[in-house]
Structure formats: structure tokens, C-alpha cells
Amino acid sequence: MPIKPNYPVRRDVNAHANFIQSKLNDSYERSKNQKQAAAIRYKNGVYLEFSGSLGHEMSVKSLEDRRQGIRLLNVKENMGTKQVKATVYIPDGKEAHFLNKVKAYATEVSKESGNPKNNDLISSIEDISLAMLESFWTGKIDDMPGDESRWCEVWIRYDVKKSKKSQITSNENQAMNSLIQCCETLKIGVNEQSLTFPERIVKLIFANKSQLTNLINICEYIAEFRRAPEQTSFFDDLSGSDQQEWVDELLARTDFTDQNITVCLLDTGLNSEHPLLFPAIVDPASIQAVNSAWNSDDHDGHGTEMAGVALYYNLKEKMSGSHQVTINHKIESVKILPPRGENSPELYGAITEQAVFLSEITNPKAIRTLCMAVTAPNYNTDDGSPTSWSAAIDSITSGVNGDGEKRLFFISGGNVHPIELNSSSYPDVNILHSIENPGQSWNAITVGAYSNDAIISSSDYNGCKAIADVGELSPYSSTSKLWNDKWPIKPEILLDGGNMVTNGADFSECEDLSLLTTSKDFLTKPLTTTWGTSSATAQASWMASQIHNEYPDIWPETTRALLVHSANWTNKMINQFRTDDKKTVGIKQLLRTCGYGIPNLEKAIECANNSVNLVIQSELQPFKSRKMNDMHIHKIPWPKDVLQSLGEIDAKLKVTLSYFIEPGPGEIGWKDKYRYPSCGLRFDVINSDETLEDFKKRVNVKMRGDDRKDSGDGTKRNWYLGPGNRDVGSIHSDFCEDVAINFCDTNYVAVYPVIGWWRERGYLGKSNEKIRYSLIVSIETPEVDTDLYTPIVTQIEIEQSVEVSIEI
Known part of the structure; x- marks a missing residue:
């Protein structure tokens, strides 16, 4: 079942509609006054910045209407406040587009959902203003030029249209020529090189803060600016x-x-x-x-x-x-x-x-x-x-x-x-x-x-x-x-x-x-x-x-x-x-x-209030006298009341298990995956509808798997990779996404062994060896005001991991 977007709920529809309407009218009026006072030619249209509510999503896809020439230019999310902001271009003559959507929101009801019309879009907007230079700047604000000119990347948009003859045409040259002419007017240096992507062209320009601001005022094709790194x-x-x-x-x-x-x-x-x-x-x-x-x-x-x-x-x-x-x-x-x-x-x-x-x-x-x-x-x-x-x-x-x-x-x-x-x-x-x-x-x-x-x-x-x-x-x-x-x-x-x-x-x-x-x-x-x-x-x-x-x-x-x-x-x-x-x-x-992608050092080192890594270092004895021996079940101190209070808000559970195997002696058995590693370990998470005893029994059954198949996770949780993909090698990582309330009962994680040559080659005297492992479990929500960290730390001081040894 798809996860519902985390849009804010507006209790007073008319009040919110009036507020958004006033912000639109005010922005259009300010734009009109700026054009009249300008000493140079102004662009044919207006750039608006739409802001979402803190900690909530915004229906950014609804901000664009290609048929009307209304284009979504950039979308940014503040990682601290979790606020989404989007910059939109509205051509002259199309100012009524969003005003009509606000009017319908206030006066009409959707037959399908029973909600106000355009509810996802209008309810998700917290504020609207004229887009300033900061609205177009991607990256650290400190990297923005000041009085001194610096090389910057300017990303300009161009439209791609499909004609009745199925021929693709674009105004790529028109957008490029407009930028160059505007830069000439403002005496901005332009590098000859360019980089072209679908609907975007990247140019290097040498400009100061004032010139960038004026470029926004006169060029209607700007999508974003970025600092141009010093080229190697x-x-x-x-x-x-x-x-x-x-x-x-x-x-x-x-x-x-x-x-x-x-x-x-x-x-x-x-x-x-x-x-x-x-x-x-x-x-x-x-x-x-x-x-x-x-x-x-x-x-x-x-x-x-x-x-x-x-x-x-x-x-x-x-x-x-x-x-x-x-x-x-x-x-x-x-x-x-x-x-x-x-x-x-x-x-x-x-x-x-x-x-x-x-x-x-x-x-x-x-x-x-x-x-x-x-x-x-x-x-x-x-x-x-x-x-x-x-x-x-x-x-x-x-x-x-x-x-x-x-x-x-x-x-x-x-x-x-x-x-x-x-x-x-x-x-x-x-x-x-x-x-x-x-x-x-x-x-x-x-x-x-x-x-x-x-x-x-x-x-x-x-x-x-x-x-x-x-x-x-x-x-x-x-x-x-x-x-x-x-x-x-x-x-x-x-x-x-x-x-x-x-x-x-x-x-x-x-x-x-x-x-x-x-x-x-x-x-x-x-x-x-x-x-x-x-x-x-x-x-x-x-x-x-x-x-x-x-x-x-x-x-x-x-x-x-x-x-x-x-x-x-x-x-x-x-x-x-x-x-x-x-x-x-x-x-x-x-x-x-x-692989698993690009590592994030900050995430690896730190725990934020709304994203906590729990790290467990332990060891178990997988076999005993050539039989399966230990499994560990760790109790994870999730703050159940906090997760319940978040309700339908998105959350992500991630588990990573890491251990070192001892390689099989000689290449005689390397064609068999159970013969190369000394033993393998796997993880599993308790199901929503399972008791702890049933969970132990289910994991116990997995430990009995023979050397012809690696019995995988088998849980009902919707893991992104799944056991068939993740359960190879000696590091296993996977995640599942759901609404926060459904993670309230993910409070037990099992680590258990699967067969390896330590057990199968008992004559080598390794069947009673122990293996170390590291288990990392994290839960993450988009809510910046949600404090998962404090209640978890409080519980850790009271409760310890439960290790269960079962002899088979």
C-alpha cells in the first residue's frame, strides 16, 4: 500500500485560502511595481517562491503546468527545519492560474475524496513570496558572491515540445541567446563552454551578487545558481x-x-x-x-x-x-x-x-x-x-x-x-x-x-x-x-x-x-x-x-x-x-x-533526534559438536509512544549486520557458498503479529536450513532488497519504509547463524569457534521536532539486550 504524503491538515479552509490569496496578490503587485521602477528591460513574467510547512511535504508536482508555461525551476529542502521551498516561473497573463486554484479550494469539494478541490496543493503551501536571489541559490549561502565577482554556474531552463508530427522541438537556442544578451547588458562574463541536460543548460558566468540579482530581474530562463568550484x-x-x-x-x-x-x-x-x-x-x-x-x-x-x-x-x-x-x-x-x-x-x-x-x-x-x-x-x-x-x-x-x-x-x-x-x-x-x-x-x-x-x-x-x-x-x-x-x-x-x-x-x-x-x-x-x-x-x-x-x-x-x-x-x-x-x-x-550507494559520514558518526543508530557489538558460538547452537535476540528500545503519536507520518527502519568470515581452507569447495565461509550470519525482525515466543520459534526453524538452500528472511515486512539480494557475503543491509505507527512493535531483532565449513569440516577442530558481529539498527522520521534519541537513551540505561542460546 503506497504511503500517503505528509501534507499539513488545514482546519479552517476559508482562512487558509484567504491567506494564500493575499500572498499571491501581494507578490504580483510587488512585481508590477518593480517593473515600473526598473531602469532596464524587465522579464516577461514573475518568479515566485512557494514555501511548505515545517516538517511536512509540499505538492511540488502540482506547481507546474507546462501548457500554461508555468515552470517549476528548483526544489530545495532545509535539512535542519525540513522545510521544502520551490521556485516557480509564471509568465505574463497567467497570474490567475493559482488564484483560480485557491478559489476552487475555498468553494468546491472533490467528489472522489470529499476534500476541498486542489487540497493537496493549497493545503501544503505555507507561504508565497517573490523569489529573491537566495531562492535560486543551491548550496551554502556563504558561497554566494558578495561585492567581488566569482565564477558561478547558472542553470537555465528550456522547453521541449512534441508537435503533431511527433517531432521534438526545443527553444534551447532561444534560452541560451537570451542569457547571453542579458549577461552582455549587465556586463557579466560568460564562459564559452556549456553543459546540456534535458530541459536544462549549465553555463559558467563571472558575476557579483548585484549582477546575479539583476540577471533574475531581466532573464526569464533562470532556474538556479550554484557556486562554480575551482576547476582542477x-x-x-x-x-x-x-x-x-x-x-x-x-x-x-x-x-x-x-x-x-x-x-x-x-x-x-x-x-x-x-x-x-x-x-x-x-x-x-x-x-x-x-x-x-x-x-x-x-x-x-x-x-x-x-x-x-x-x-x-x-x-x-x-x-x-x-x-x-x-x-x-x-x-x-x-x-x-x-x-x-x-x-x-x-x-x-x-x-x-x-x-x-x-x-x-x-x-x-x-x-x-x-x-x-x-x-x-x-x-x-x-x-x-x-x-x-x-x-x-x-x-x-x-x-x-x-x-x-x-x-x-x-x-x-x-x-x-x-x-x-x-x-x-x-x-x-x-x-x-x-x-x-x-x-x-x-x-x-x-x-x-x-x-x-x-x-x-x-x-x-x-x-x-x-x-x-x-x-x-x-x-x-x-x-x-x-x-x-x-x-x-x-x-x-x-x-x-x-x-x-x-x-x-x-x-x-x-x-x-x-x-x-x-x-x-x-x-x-x-x-x-x-x-x-x-x-x-x-x-x-x-x-x-x-x-x-x-x-x-x-x-x-x-x-x-x-x-x-x-x-x-x-x-x-x-x-x-x-x-x-x-x-x-x-x-x-x-x-x-x-552497491549500497554513497556513504554519509555525518550519518555514520552522529545521531540526530529524528534519526538514531543503535550499535550492538557481540559474539556468538554458531555451532556446537557439529550442530547449530546460538542465536541472539536483541531487544530494541524504540519509544513506542512517540512512534504512535506520529501516526501516518513516514518512517524508515534500517538494519545492517557485519562480521568477518574465516575463508575455507583450499579451493576444493569454493564452488559451494557454504564451503568458503566459516559460517554465515543473518538477521530477522519480529513481525507485527508475532509474539516473542513465536518469533524465537520461527528463527529457530531458519537455523535448521540445510546446505542446499539459504532460508531467507521470510518476514512479512516489505524489505527493499529482500533476503535473496542481501544475504550474500558477510555484510547484510536492508531497509523498509512504512508509516511510523507500524514500527511500534519492531522491538526485537534476531541474529542467527547459517551453515559454514566450521560445522561441515568438524575434523579441522573449528566447530566450537565463536564469531564476532556488529549489528546496527536505526529508525528515521522526517519530523525534525520528533525526539527519538532521548527516550531511547533512557531505556538503554534500564534495559539490556536479551541473548537467547538455543541448542539444536
């Missing part, structure tokens, strides 16, 4: 001495802390004397090589490039800003690639293990994140089954070959090369290019890439356009769409990997669409660019270090879970890949290309 090519094109000035300026406002939180790069080495990196080096001994004959310096450049991203995350943003920067983690490096030739494939796993141990021996007390953006596409598996290298990483992370210490490990998914687009179009090329070895690892987080830039300013790329839009999968990113469904979801998360460009025939990298970072040749030119899943993996490692800075004592399993739990897809990713009408097929394609 600006820094890349600077001379070495000019780059050094920017480096010195950044260092002057950067503080480096002494905390022992590190990112350890397993790569081509590191030129640690780089001025942007040197203050964050643990000590010279932490810059090492697996083979001392290789030396520890960076012979290729890739390792130093990774370090700049892993340390600063977005170096271009920090370089362009003026605020104080704090770096709260350090960099380590172990060189795993020789300066000449290559390692023998059978040594990949042993070399990786040796590198990890070297870093730990040198700095045994570090809270460490392992980061490796080195893959081997030529030594891969076609179906996603483990390789000796990925299995070695599973051993390293699970601690089976050492003292049992668990480790957090990030691996790049591997890159699509631009030449591959000559034979396959984007994004089909990403589907055809599978995750590269050792990205099959169950315990490591394999990182893919999305595109965060699409505007090109460098004259070196005249006539070129970006391949992917902002928020879409990066053309570089590999996927697991072609893998057998029984192997893990890869990549798990996406971060910024840049974009490619094309002139229609050729495809290539582009500095403007890449990430700024540190160069190995720092004495001559300290800055360079990087891209692909490598930069995305370095960004993921940076995120992990921020979580460790906030919570230094959490398990690696938990850091991994927080990143996945906080991730979401963009709407553009959903539109790209969830194209199949069949829900299961569409979701599977989205999941196997984009």
Missing part, C-alpha cells in the same frame, strides 16, 4: 612555483594532531618528503617496502597520489578555501610493487600479508585502516568466486593467521579503461567490466566510484563533454553484475572517482573531472590529478579514519557497518540501473553496480 585544471596548469605558493598557504592554516590513527597505503611507495604529507608521517620507519631492495620511495606516483586523497579527502576544496584545516590521522606506507617488472601472481597474497605485518610491527598501537588500490585484472575469476589473493585478504582481516586481531581493509574495484568505450557504450561498459582481483574479498570493503563533476573549463577539451552526469556511476567503475548471485555484493560503497570525456569519437581522462592530489615530483610540481576507483578507495579510507577519531574503540566490523549503513543511492543511480519493471531484477542490477 586551474591547479594542474599552474607552474611548479605557483603550485608551491598554494601549498604553503594551505599548510599555514592546517593543524596536524598527534593521534595514533593511521591510513596504511599498500601501493607503489611514498615520497614522504612532500610538504603536504611530511607532517602526517608517523615516523620515517613507517615508510617501508616488502623488499628492502626496492627502496620505499614512490617509483610510479600512484602511492603518493593516493596519500594526498587519503589525508585531505578533497584537496581542491581545502586548497580553494580559507578556513582552518585539521588533519587528525597519519599516513603509513608499505611498498608492495617492485620498481621494475612485477610480482609473481602466486605471491600476491603472501606479499600483502607481509606488508600488513610490517606496518603492525613498526607501529603496533595504531588504530589502522588498510588501503590498497592495486588490482590484477589478468588474474581474475569470471563469476566472483574467491581467488588465492582475495582469500589471503580474508585471512588477514579475520586474524586467523596471527593473534586473532581483526583488521579494516579497503580495496579498489578496478577501473574501466577509456579505450573500452570504443566497443561498449556507457554504462553498459561498466556492467561488462567485472570487479578485479582481489575485490572478491568477503571481509574487505571493495570501493567503486561515482561522478561528482561534469563541467569542463579547460580549453584542451574544446568540443568535449562529460560522459556521466553528476551523481551517476563513474565511467571508471567496475561492477559485479555478471557474477554468480551467490557471491558477495561488490562494490559495497561508491565515492568520488571522477569522470571521463568524449568528443563523440574518442574517450579520455580529463583534469577538470579528476581529483586534485599530491605528486611524487614535489620538488618541481607538487600537485597532480588522480581518478577512478583508486581515488574513491583513498576517500573511503579517509572516512574510516574520521570514524576512528570519533570512536577509537569500535571494532573494524563496526566501522565497516557504519559506512554501509549510512550509504544511499542518488536518484540518478536509481534511474540508471533500476530500469527493469520486475522489482527483484531492477534492484539486483542497482545493487550489483552501485
Whole structure:
């Protein structure tokens, strides 16, 4: 059943209608007066800003009427107040459109619903005013130009019409010419490059606040303004001495802390004397090589490039800003690639293990994140089954070959090369290019890439356009769409990997669409660019270090879970890949290309009043004497009275379960998913109509599942992914959306084991081992005034998790 929109209820229809009518008339009158007083030509129409009620939705789709020329330009939601605002263009002569809707709202009743006519639209509007510059500005208001001119993105609209002959026509040129003429009138600089999307054109203009305000007054095609970020090519094109000035300026406002939180790069080495990196080096001994004959310096450049991203995350943003920067983690490096030739494939796993141990021996007390953006596409598996290298990483992370210490490990998914687009179009090329070895690892987080830039300013790329839009999968990113469904979801998360460009025939990298970072040749030119899943993996490692800075004592399993739990897809990713009408097929394609989406660090670290993460770290003994043994049932302290009071308001329940498996000994059984992992864990949530005893019995039955099928969730809740998609690998995350009142009784979550080689190979003496896990459960509502946090914390002080052990 679809969830009803959360529109406000207006008790006095006539009073609300009169108020909205007066706001419309007042706005039209003010617009008329401004036009009469203007010294320059005014646009033919008016821009209005419609505001919704705090914490409620607004029927924005009803604000547009293409037949009348009334166009919805932009929609913004304040994340703090949860207020929606929409900017709308109304052409001259169409002012009565909304006045007539208000009149019908006050005087007519819909036969179907019994509500006032146009109820959804008019009742959802809280206020109307003339649109000001702030109405068009997307992003931080502080980024808006002041008296000094700055480069800005201007997004202009153009109409697309379908004629009787089914021919599509547009006024794209008309809109563009109007903008250019208006900019000439106001003496606003315009960049020659442009970016065209359906119904939108993006241009770069050089303007101050006054000029932007006047541009709104005279141009009827404005949809929104955004800050134009400093293009990466600006820094890349600077001379070495000019780059050094920017480096010195950044260092002057950067503080480096002494905390022992590190990112350890397993790569081509590191030129640690780089001025942007040197203050964050643990000590010279932490810059090492697996083979001392290789030396520890960076012979290729890739390792130093990774370090700049892993340390600063977005170096271009920090370089362009003026605020104080704090770096709260350090960099380590172990060189795993020789300066000449290559390692023998059978040594990949042993070399990786040796590198990890070297870093730990040198700095045994570090809270460490392992980061490796080195893959081997030529030594891969076609179906996603483990390789000796990925299995070695599973051993390293699970601690089976050492003292049992668990480790957090990030691996790049591997890159699509631009030449591959000559034979396959984007994004089909990403589907055809599978995750590269050792990205099959169950315990490591394999990182893919999305595109965060699409505007090109460098004259070196005249006539070129970006391949992917902002928020879409990066053309570089590999996927697991072609893998057998029984192997893990890869990549798990996406971060910024840049974009490619094309002139229609050729495809290539582009500095403007890449990430700024540190160069190995720092004495001559300290800055360079990087891209692909490598930069995305370095960004993921940076995120992990921020979580460790906030919570230094959490398990690696938990850091991994927080990143996945906080991730979401963009709407553009959903539109790209969830194209199949069949829900299961569409979701599977989205999941196997984009993983769980882009992680949100703020969500991973913090709990807001209306969105709370409950984190449980525990361990259970899955088997006993080759029989199923433990399951845990955790009582979740949801504030039932608060959820009941919210009634029909939307809410989202999300559960993430993370654990590390011990890989199966030898490849003899790897074709069977129950033979590779030591054991698997699953989660389940109590049904609305279940007693606790019935819930225990139902989960107990699932634990009896044999090795021929993995009995899935089986609950009646409408999980978005469902057990068939989520219950692979060693991290499982899913969510369901419903009205808040229906989540009142989701107060028990079970964690239970499924079969693995620990039980099946009892002769290896592992059948009585224990496994750690991290469970994250969250509930979220759009109501900013709803305090879920306080009653949950109060209950936690009183109640503890209920752990149930059942022997089968």
C-alpha cells in the first residue's frame, strides 16, 4: 500500500485560502511595481517562491503546468527545519492560474475524496513570496558572491515540445541567446563552454551578487545558481612555483594532531618528503617496502597520489578555501610493487600479508585502516568466486593467521579503461567490466566510484563533454553484475572517482573531472590529478579514519557497518540501473553496480533526534559438536509512544549486520557458498503479529536450513532488497519504509547463524569457534521536532539486550 504524503491538515479552509490569496496578490503587485521602477528591460513574467510547512511535504508536482508555461525551476529542502521551498516561473497573463486554484479550494469539494478541490496543493503551501536571489541559490549561502565577482554556474531552463508530427522541438537556442544578451547588458562574463541536460543548460558566468540579482530581474530562463568550484585544471596548469605558493598557504592554516590513527597505503611507495604529507608521517620507519631492495620511495606516483586523497579527502576544496584545516590521522606506507617488472601472481597474497605485518610491527598501537588500490585484472575469476589473493585478504582481516586481531581493509574495484568505450557504450561498459582481483574479498570493503563533476573549463577539451552526469556511476567503475548471485555484493560503497570525456569519437581522462592530489615530483610540481576507483578507495579510507577519531574503540566490523549503513543511492543511480519493471531484477542490477550507494559520514558518526543508530557489538558460538547452537535476540528500545503519536507520518527502519568470515581452507569447495565461509550470519525482525515466543520459534526453524538452500528472511515486512539480494557475503543491509505507527512493535531483532565449513569440516577442530558481529539498527522520521534519541537513551540505561542460546 503506497504511503500517503505528509501534507499539513488545514482546519479552517476559508482562512487558509484567504491567506494564500493575499500572498499571491501581494507578490504580483510587488512585481508590477518593480517593473515600473526598473531602469532596464524587465522579464516577461514573475518568479515566485512557494514555501511548505515545517516538517511536512509540499505538492511540488502540482506547481507546474507546462501548457500554461508555468515552470517549476528548483526544489530545495532545509535539512535542519525540513522545510521544502520551490521556485516557480509564471509568465505574463497567467497570474490567475493559482488564484483560480485557491478559489476552487475555498468553494468546491472533490467528489472522489470529499476534500476541498486542489487540497493537496493549497493545503501544503505555507507561504508565497517573490523569489529573491537566495531562492535560486543551491548550496551554502556563504558561497554566494558578495561585492567581488566569482565564477558561478547558472542553470537555465528550456522547453521541449512534441508537435503533431511527433517531432521534438526545443527553444534551447532561444534560452541560451537570451542569457547571453542579458549577461552582455549587465556586463557579466560568460564562459564559452556549456553543459546540456534535458530541459536544462549549465553555463559558467563571472558575476557579483548585484549582477546575479539583476540577471533574475531581466532573464526569464533562470532556474538556479550554484557556486562554480575551482576547476582542477586551474591547479594542474599552474607552474611548479605557483603550485608551491598554494601549498604553503594551505599548510599555514592546517593543524596536524598527534593521534595514533593511521591510513596504511599498500601501493607503489611514498615520497614522504612532500610538504603536504611530511607532517602526517608517523615516523620515517613507517615508510617501508616488502623488499628492502626496492627502496620505499614512490617509483610510479600512484602511492603518493593516493596519500594526498587519503589525508585531505578533497584537496581542491581545502586548497580553494580559507578556513582552518585539521588533519587528525597519519599516513603509513608499505611498498608492495617492485620498481621494475612485477610480482609473481602466486605471491600476491603472501606479499600483502607481509606488508600488513610490517606496518603492525613498526607501529603496533595504531588504530589502522588498510588501503590498497592495486588490482590484477589478468588474474581474475569470471563469476566472483574467491581467488588465492582475495582469500589471503580474508585471512588477514579475520586474524586467523596471527593473534586473532581483526583488521579494516579497503580495496579498489578496478577501473574501466577509456579505450573500452570504443566497443561498449556507457554504462553498459561498466556492467561488462567485472570487479578485479582481489575485490572478491568477503571481509574487505571493495570501493567503486561515482561522478561528482561534469563541467569542463579547460580549453584542451574544446568540443568535449562529460560522459556521466553528476551523481551517476563513474565511467571508471567496475561492477559485479555478471557474477554468480551467490557471491558477495561488490562494490559495497561508491565515492568520488571522477569522470571521463568524449568528443563523440574518442574517450579520455580529463583534469577538470579528476581529483586534485599530491605528486611524487614535489620538488618541481607538487600537485597532480588522480581518478577512478583508486581515488574513491583513498576517500573511503579517509572516512574510516574520521570514524576512528570519533570512536577509537569500535571494532573494524563496526566501522565497516557504519559506512554501509549510512550509504544511499542518488536518484540518478536509481534511474540508471533500476530500469527493469520486475522489482527483484531492477534492484539486483542497482545493487550489483552501485552497491549500497554513497556513504554519509555525518550519518555514520552522529545521531540526530529524528534519526538514531543503535550499535550492538557481540559474539556468538554458531555451532556446537557439529550442530547449530546460538542465536541472539536483541531487544530494541524504540519509544513506542512517540512512534504512535506520529501516526501516518513516514518512517524508515534500517538494519545492517557485519562480521568477518574465516575463508575455507583450499579451493576444493569454493564452488559451494557454504564451503568458503566459516559460517554465515543473518538477521530477522519480529513481525507485527508475532509474539516473542513465536518469533524465537520461527528463527529457530531458519537455523535448521540445510546446505542446499539459504532460508531467507521470510518476514512479512516489505524489505527493499529482500533476503535473496542481501544475504550474500558477510555484510547484510536492508531497509523498509512504512508509516511510523507500524514500527511500534519492531522491538526485537534476531541474529542467527547459517551453515559454514566450521560445522561441515568438524575434523579441522573449528566447530566450537565463536564469531564476532556488529549489528546496527536505526529508525528515521522526517519530523525534525520528533525526539527519538532521548527516550531511547533512557531505556538503554534500564534495559539490556536479551541473548537467547538455543541448542539444536
